Amino acid sequence: xxRPTKKLRELLKKPELLKAPGVVDAIGARLVASAGFDAIYxxxxxxxxxxxxxxxxxxxTMSEMVDNAQRIAEASGLPLIADADTGYGGPLNVRRTxxxxxxxxxxxxxxxxQQWPKRCGHLEGKTLxxxxxxxxxxxxxxxxxxxxxxxxxARTDAIAxxxxxxxxxxxxxxxxxxxxxxxxxxxxxxxQLKAIPEALSVPSLFNMAASGKTPFLTASEIxxxxxxxxxxxxxxLLSAIPVMQRVLLELRAGGxxxxxxxxxxxxxxxxxxxxxxxxxxxxxRYSVDDKSRVGY
Amino acid sequence: xxxxxxxxxxLSAPGMLIAPGAYDGITAKLIEQAGFPLVYxxxxxxxxxxxxxxxxxxxxxxxVANAELITRAVNIPLISDADTGYGNELNVTRTVREFESRGVAGIHxxxQVSPKRCGHLDNKEIxxxxxxxxxxxAAVAAxxxxxxxxxARTDCRAxxxFDEAIRxxxxxxxxxxxxxxxxxxQTMEEVxxxxxxxxxxxxxxxxxxxxxxxxxxEDAEDMGYKIAILPGLLLRAAVxxxxxxxxxxxxxxxxxxxxxxTSPQQNFKRxxxxxxxxxxxxxxxxxxx
Numbered sequence: 001x002x003r004p005t006k007k008l009r010e011l012l013k014k015p016e017l018l019k020a021p022g023v024v025d026a027i028g029a030r031l032v033a034s035a036g037f038d039a040i041y042x043x044x045x046x047x048x049x050x051x052x053x054x055x056x057x058x059x060x061t062m063s064e065m066v067d068n069a070q071r072i073a074e075a076s077g078l079p080l081i082a083d084a085d086t087g088y089g090g091p092l093n094v095r096r097t098x099x100x101x102x103x104x105x106x107x108x109x110x111x112x113x114q115q116w117p118k119r120c121g122h123l124e125g126k127t128l129x130x131x132x133x134x135x136x137x138x139x140x141x142x143x144x145x146x147x148x149x150x151x152x153x154a155r156t157d158a159i160a161x162x163x164x165x166x167x168x169x170x171x172x173x174x175x176x177x178x179x180x181x182x183x184x185x186x187x188x189x190x191x192q193l194k195a196i197p198e199a200l201s202v203p204s205l206f207n208m209a210a211s212g213k214t215p216f217l218t219a220s221e222i223x224x225x226x227x228x229x230x231x232x233x234x235x236x237l238l239s240a241i242p243v244m245q246r247v248l249l250e251l252r253a254g255g256x257x258x259x260x261x262x263x264x265x266x267x268x269x270x271x272x273x274x275x276x277x278x279x280x281x282x283x284x285r286y287s288v289d290d291k292s293r294v295g296y
Numbered sequence: 297x298x299x300x301x302x303x304x305x306x307l308s309a310p311g312m313l314i315a316p317g318a319y320d321g322i323t324a325k326l327i328e329q330a331g332f333p334l335v336y337x338x339x340x341x342x343x344x345x346x347x348x349x350x351x352x353x354x355x356x357x358x359x360v361a362n363a364e365l366i367t368r369a370v371n372i373p374l375i376s377d378a379d380t381g382y383g384n385e386l387n388v389t390r391t392v393r394e395f396e397s398r399g400v401a402g403i404h405x406x407x408q409v410s411p412k413r414c415g416h417l418d419n420k421e422i423x424x425x426x427x428x429x430x431x432x433x434a435a436v437a438a439x440x441x442x443x444x445x446x447x448a449r450t451d452c453r454a455x456x457x458f459d460e461a462i463r464x465x466x467x468x469x470x471x472x473x474x475x476x477x478x479x480x481x482q483t484m485e486e487v488x489x490x491x492x493x494x495x496x497x498x499x500x501x502x503x504x505x506x507x508x509x510x511x512x513x514e515d516a517e518d519m520g521y522k523i524a525i526l527p528g529l530l531l532r533a534a535v536x537x538x539x540x541x542x543x544x545x546x547x548x549x550x551x552x553x554x555x556x557x558t559s560p561q562q563n564f565k566r567x568x569x570x571x572x573x574x575x576x577x578x579x580x581x582x583x584x585x
Contacts, residue, residue, distance in 0.1 A: 014560050028455065052390075058386070058387065059383075059386060061356050061358075063358055088355070089353075089410065089411040092352075092353060093352065093353060093411055096348075096353050116383060116410065117383040117386065173403050
């Protein structure tokens, strides 16, 4: 199998924008793969929501994030770009963080210049580490990878704290420190969005967040601005929530699932999504006798 | 009985509890078998068993997993190193919940800036007192069993001096901490002064070759300490024994003779063979062991 790191580098060489929807678990990973995307993203905010039921305020540990990333990488079979928050400490911690994510089969991570405990980039009240400390973390991250194709994406959260110009300065410093890609978090205007890829020589990541702070753009608009990669961190999860809420309300009211079943994924489609074909192929390969073979 | 409650009962009796440090199921079982009333989980030992120095590289998840493993291996209460609590008041809240839900009887939380380092290393960075007290209050509020022991540790002796360490200790008691752990006092006078000047129970950290002079445990008890932990005792002993055994094989191409005194079955007895044999008999399983 081709290394996911190499695959991601190749996808980013293509002229068209690479799209990576964000997921929080292996089911999401299967959905993204079956929808035909070439890459996938693991959202930290969504992982905190899924594993703890808490908002993204820096409560998850590196161990939990890596564990989740490993499951998503494996279930999707796609190059995975994973949120690695702040790298979880100083350069020594960053080193271990990169080693753990790389071993988990991740293709790229982004690390940011927030103070720990961090919070979602689209929430208020962020505090930053110095640009110099962050540049050191980026150098430590680059040194830590074993596979040279493993991508280090430097994220700056500085717009909300120090303003756009300073954020761009930080982005350039991180590029000089060795980052393969830069992620300027939460730009607010088209002027800012245009300025980011123009100012940098490494590719830029566009975070199509649902918060509304960054203008909602189409893929071709994002591509025309000069971005190489777009992530949609929580949009799939946010879209599923009203459906789940509606179903729960109907069940609480005592309705039968008979009335709801036509709108839900069927039992067989569900297992097919999760790779029933693979299971059947393995049974055939190992000559499991007909009576014990799995079936609907 | 909940082991946090067991620990409180033991602490309410006169005298001092001695807690050697464990870092895995083997060390935990040996401590219990030797008759100690309490086991301590060492962060430095846990880091070492994962192959890292005690430089703040180990995550809360890894610490909690190790603490759970140790509580499962023994029946005596466990107090655990919980480093800085791994962040602000919210992280501390989660940290207390995680340790408590694994059956740990108490934890210590320190005032170092994260990532922390071993208390007997140099250049530790210290958090502002108000920030630290707020975390202690968060820890106290987060426990579900009021018997879960919150031990406030201050690392400020080296950079801010002994008087500040005492001030921080007493302020932590007022914030709700149950016990005070002044890390790395530098003279015997300081060791003696701590239980006198702190207005609550005190923990003594006995580190071989560290910054604190060696204290005889009977003297520590006389000074008024309620718990003495010996975090590195078994790790250091193990490292020496391991080196010796490895050296013997390397040099003489044979395992050292003293290891031939016990059979594998005798070794298994140290790790619960009797208990599992009883289960085997109960279900009338054939003994192939």
